[in-house]
Amino acid sequence: MSWLRGLRCQECGASYPADALFVCAECLGPLEAYYDEHARNAHVSHKTIAQGPRTLWRYHDFLPSQYTPRVDLSDGWTPLLHARNLGRALGLNNLYLKNDTVNPTFSFKDRVVAVAAAKALEFDLPALACASTGNLAGAVAAHAARAGLPAYVFIPADLEPAKILSAAIYGATVVAVQGDYDQANRLATEAAEEYGWGFVNINLRPYYAEGSKTLAYEVAEQLGWRAPDAVIAPVASGALYTKINRGFEELYAAQLIAGPLPKMIGAQAAGCAPIAHAFAQRTREITPVQARSIAKSLAIGNPADGSYAIDVARKSEGGIFSVPERAVAEGMALLARTEGIFGETAVGVTISVLKKLADARAFDPDEIVVAYLTGNGLKTSQALEPLAHQRIDTKPNLEFFQEQFEPKVYAVA
Numbered sequence: 537m538s539w540l541r542g543l544r545c546q547e548c549g550a551s552y553p554a555d556a557l558f559v560c561a562e563c564l565g566p567l568e569a570y571y572d573e574h575a576r577n578a579h580v581s582h583k584t585i586a587q588g589p590r591t592l593w594r595y596h597d598f599l600p601s602q603y604t605p606r607v608d609l610s611d612g613w614t615p616l617l618h619a620r621n622l623g624r625a626l627g628l629n630n631l632y633l634k635n636d637t638v639n640p641t642f643s644f645k646d647r648v649v650a651v652a653a654a655k656a657l658e659f660d661l662p663a664l665a666c667a668s669t670g671n672l673a674g675a676v677a678a679h680a681a682r683a684g685l686p687a688y689v690f691i692p693a694d695l696e697p698a699k700i701l702s703a704a705i706y707g708a709t710v711v712a713v714q715g716d717y718d719q720a721n722r723l724a725t726e727a728a729e730e731y732g733w734g735f736v737n738i739n740l741r742p743y744y745a746e747g748s749k750t751l752a753y754e755v756a757e758q759l760g761w762r763a764p765d766a767v768i769a770p771v772a773s774g775a776l777y778t779k780i781n782r783g784f785e786e787l788y789a790a791q792l793i794a795g796p797l798p799k800m801i802g803a804q805a806a807g808c809a810p811i812a813h814a815f816a817q818r819t820r821e822i823t824p825v826q827a828r829s830i831a832k833s834l835a836i837g838n839p840a841d842g843s844y845a846i847d848v849a850r851k852s853e854g855g856i857f858s859v860p861e862r863a864v865a866e867g868m869a870l871l872a873r874t875e876g877i878f879g880e881t882a883v884g885v886t887i888s889v890l891k892k893l894a895d896a897r898a899f900d901p902d903e904i905v906v907a908y909l910t911g912n913g914l915k916t917s918q919a920l921e922p923l924a925h926q927r928i929d930t931k932p933n934l935e936f937f938q939e940q941f942e943p944k945v946y947a948v949a
C-alpha cells in the first residue's frame with residue numbers, strides 16, 4: 537500500500553489530489569507529494585526495509601508509487617565504497633563514494649524515472665516524455681521501452697552524441713531543440729499541455745523528484761543506519777540535492793537514524809552556477825543565467841528548485857559552491873586515477889568542489905563524507921580531450937616495446 541495522501545503547494549500549502557498536477561492553481565507554486573507520515577512511521581522499521589528487494593523499491597513506504605515489474609530494470613541499490621586513495625589525497629579518512637554510475641542507464645536518473653514511470657502506468661498515460669540535459673532522456677527511453685510505451689525526449693540539439701544515442705537506441709523519438717535546455721524545457725511544457733503524455737519532470741514532477749530520496753536511504757542503510765556528517769552532490773535544477781536532504785530528514789523523523797543530519801554541499805561548474813552564485817551573495821532569489829558549461833548535464837540556467845536548494849544549504853550548515861570549467865575534467869581524471877571509477881562531467885564538478893573544500897580544510901579529517909557520483913563518464917568522454925592521455929605506441933615486438941616502456945612504481949597501501 538502507499539502512504540501517499542496527495543500533493544501540496546510548496547509555497548502556500550494548498551492541497552490537491554494525487555493526480556498528474558505540478559503547479560498550484562492558487563499561487564503557481566510547485567507541488568510536492570505528502571504522506572500519512574504518522575501511520576507510515578509507526579509501520580516502517582529496519583526490518584521491514586531489509587525484507588524488501590535489493591533495488592530502490594525496498595523503500596516503497598517512502599515513495600509515492602507502487603512497485604510494478606512492468607517498469608522494473610533493477611534500479612538503485614548501488615555500491616557505497618570507502619575511498620581510501622582519494623581520501624588520502626584529500627586528507628579525509630572516511631570518504632565514501634555512492635557509485636550511481638552503475639544504474640541500468642548509467643546515471644541516478646533511473647531512480648526518478650522508475651518512480652515516475654510507475655505513476656504514469658497507474659494514471660494510464662499513453663506515453664512517457666521529458667525535457668532533458670541528457671541522462672534523463674536515456675532513463676525515460678529505457679523505462680518506456682520496458683513498459684511498452686512510446687517515449688518522446690526533448691533535448692538541446694548540441695548535447696553529447698553518446699547521450700543522444702543512449703536515448704535513441706531504446707526507440708525514443710528524440711526532439712532536438714535548437715536552443716539550450718531552458719528553451720527545450722519551455723517547449724516540452726507547452727507540449728505537456730497539448731498532448732496527454734506523462735512528462736516525468738513536468739506534469740509528473742512531484743512523483744519523479746521523490747525518487748532521489750532513495751540516495752539518502754541507501755547511504756544511511758549502507759553505513760549501518762547512520763547519517764554521514766556531510767554529503768556532496770551536483771546541482772542542476774536542485775531537485776536531487778533537496779530530495780537527498782529530505783530523505784535524511786524522513787529517516788530521522790521515522791527514528792531509523794539518529795541526528796545530527798548531514799551538512800548538504802552542492803556543486804556547480806562556473807559556466808552555469810546560478811545557485812552557487814545566489815548562495816555566495818546570501819540571497820535565495822536566483823538570477824537566471826545563460827548556461828555555457830562543459831558539464832552539460834548540469835546546464836540549467838533557470839533552476840526550478842534553486843531557492844529551496846539555498847534553504848537546504850543554509851539550514852544544514854552546508855553550502856553550494858562552484859569550480860572553474862577546467863576543473864571539471866581534472867575532477868573526472870582525479871577520481872578515475874585514484875579509485876577506478878569513470879564518472880561524467882557532473883562527477884568531475886562534484887570531485888573538484890570536494891577537493892576545493894578539503895584543500896581549504898573545511899572538513900574534520902575523521903568526518904564521514906559521502907560524494908554522490910551521479911553519471912557515467914563514457915557518455916561525456918569528449919570533455920577529457922584537453923587532457924593528455926599517456927599511451928605507448930609500439931610494434932608487436934618485445935625489444936621495441938622495452939625501448940618505449942618505463943615501469944611505474946606504486947606505493948602499496
Ligand SMILES: Cc1ncc(COP(=O)(O)O)c(C=O)c1O
Nearest residue numbers: 671772773774775776833910911
Ligand atoms: C549526472 C547528473 N547529475 C546531477 C544532475 C542534477 O540533477 P537536478 O536537476 O535534480 O539538480 C543531473 C541532471 O540532469 C545529472 O544528469
Ligand SMILES: [Zn+2]
Nearest residue numbers: 545548560563
Ligand atoms: Zn500555492
